[in-house]
Amino acid sequence: MNELVSTIAYVLDVMSEGTNLYHSWRVSIFASQFAKAIAPDERKTIFYASLLHDIGYLALPEHITHYLFTLEDPSQNPIVLSHPIIGAELTSQIPNLSMIAKLILNHHEWYNGKGYPLGKQRNEIPLGSQVILLADQIDMLLRNESVRGIKAVEKEISAWSNERASADLIDAAIKVLRDEGLFDEVSDKEKIPVVFNRVRAETGQVDIPSSADAVGIACEVFSQLIDTKHPSMIGHSKRVSVYAMLIALAMNLSHDEITRAKWAALLHDVGKLGIARSLINKPGKLTPQEFDTVKIHAIYTRELLETITDFREISIIASSDHERYDGKGYPMGLKGDKIPIATRIISVADSFDAMTSKRTYRKAMSKEAACEEIERCAGSQFDPRIVKEAIPVLRNLPISLM
Ligand SMILES: [Fe+2]
Numbered sequence: 001m002n003e004l005v006s007t008i009a010y011v012l013d014v015m016s017e018g019t020n021l022y023h024s025w026r027v028s029i030f031a032s033q034f035a036k037a038i039a040p041d042e043r044k045t046i047f048y049a050s051l052l053h054d055i056g057y058l059a060l061p062e063h064i065t066h067y068l069f070t071l072e073d074p075s076q077n078p079i080v081l082s083h084p085i086i087g088a089e090l091t092s093q094i095p096n097l098s099m100i101a102k103l104i105l106n107h108h109e110w111y112n113g114k115g116y117p118l119g120k121q122r123n124e125i126p127l128g129s130q131v132i133l134l135a136d137q138i139d140m141l142l143r144n145e146s147v148r149g150i151k152a153v154e155k156e157i158s159a160w161s162n163e164r165a166s167a168d169l170i171d172a173a174i175k176v177l178r179d180e181g182l183f184d185e186v187s188d189k190e191k192i193p194v195v196f197n198r199v200r201a202e203t204g205q206v207d208i209p210s211s212a213d214a215v216g217i218a219c220e221v222f223s224q225l226i227d228t229k230h231p232s233m234i235g236h237s238k239r240v241s242v243y244a245m246l247i248a249l250a251m252n253l254s255h256d257e258i259t260r261a262k263w264a265a266l267l268h269d270v271g272k273l274g275i276a277r278s279l280i281n282k283p284g285k286l287t288p289q290e291f292d293t294v295k296i297h298a299i300y301t302r303e304l305l306e307t308i309t310d311f312r313e314i315s316i317i318a319s320s321d322h323e324r325y326d327g328k329g330y331p332m333g334l335k336g337d338k339i340p341i342a343t344r345i346i347s348v349a350d351s352f353d354a355m356t357s358k359r360t361y362r363k364a365m366s367k368e369a370a371c372e373e374i375e376r377c378a379g380s381q382f383d384p385r386i387v388k389e390a391i392p393v394l395r396n397l398p399i400s401l402m
Pocket residue numbers: 053054083107108136
């Protein structure tokens with residue numbers, strides 16, 4: 001679970017831009033050091049909440065650091081205004097992370113009651129959220145060209161005393177920035193990864209027992225992250241997972257095999273978090289070059305999932321759904337039974353959902369037409385044995401599932 005949180009933070013800051021903007025990392029570094037000084041018992045929770053604090057921003061077209069001025073006046077943008085709520089909703093589903101959800105919900109509340117989304121004030125705001133707010137605002141300050149050097153930063157944050165944060169918290173933060181030389185370290189982009197790893201090790205891990213339950217829920221949350229970033233794909237991963245499960249049941253696979261198919265289906269497009277929305281939503285056909293870029297998502301899916309121990313087993317299943325039965329697929333050109341059986345099922349389910357969903361450049365196909373197309377590709381794109389079992393299931397799907 002600790003790896004999961006770190007991976008999501010990586011997706012937020014790196015994959016969406018192709019270059020690391022270090023927002024989540026730098027906020028976590030500051031927050032962890034401030035927490036060490038004023039809320040040592042909550043340090044771990046605060047650190048992990050900081051890593052995910054802006055997860056709700058996935059709904060914005062660009063990385064959150066591009067909204068410097070909107071942040072001062074969030075009423076300009078409904079997503080900015082609601083990102084703490086979206087973030088709390090996403091994280092609250094993971095067992096034992098509900099405390100993190102609460103800190104995320106309140107991370108833009110100001111001590112004087114002028115923050116958002118709920119306009120809480122003073123002690124109504126959890127201390128951890130106040131710490132994250134201050135860390136976040138300092139990170140934004142450092143991105144502002146006109147504020148240079150520790151003295152200038154001190155002057156700015158002193159002015160927030162009892163406005164954005166309590167005077168006590170601000171005093172403690174200034175002390176930390178001065179004493180530990182932290183300010184110099186995090187002002188140098190090259191040094192941020194080193195400092196981040198040191199602070200993470202020092203902070204320690206949150207105790208989250210990893211159970212089958214938690215892994216399943218984490219898969220669901222990942223599929224919702226894709227929906228949040230790419231609204232044109234809403235519900236796609238979930239539907240593919242349901243179709244894959246129905247096909248696996250029809251084939252009398254074991255419980256473990258069915259579970260793997262379901263989970264891997266939820267994750268099969270995770271790599272699309274790293275693909276620009278303009279490409280995923282492009283009205284009209286992609287150019288060959290654009291198509292090559294979109295294809296990279298299969299590799300991203302594999303790389304992302306491999307960093308999480310609990311997902312390692314399904315990473316290959318989830319990232320191979322563009323392989324073809326005849327070996328002419330991507331990314332590896334696997335052929336026939338070399339492709340895991342759960343993947344061969346997901347490929348059919350994925351194509352069926354893609355065809356029966358509306359696209360910007362075409363209408364949705366009927367179930368019957370999609371089934372005919374799948375039958376036509378049996379033996380080339382798809383495993384013919386799976387097509388034989390899948391067609392009766394897909395042809396009779398109730399509309400409410402689609
Ligand atoms: Fe935020």
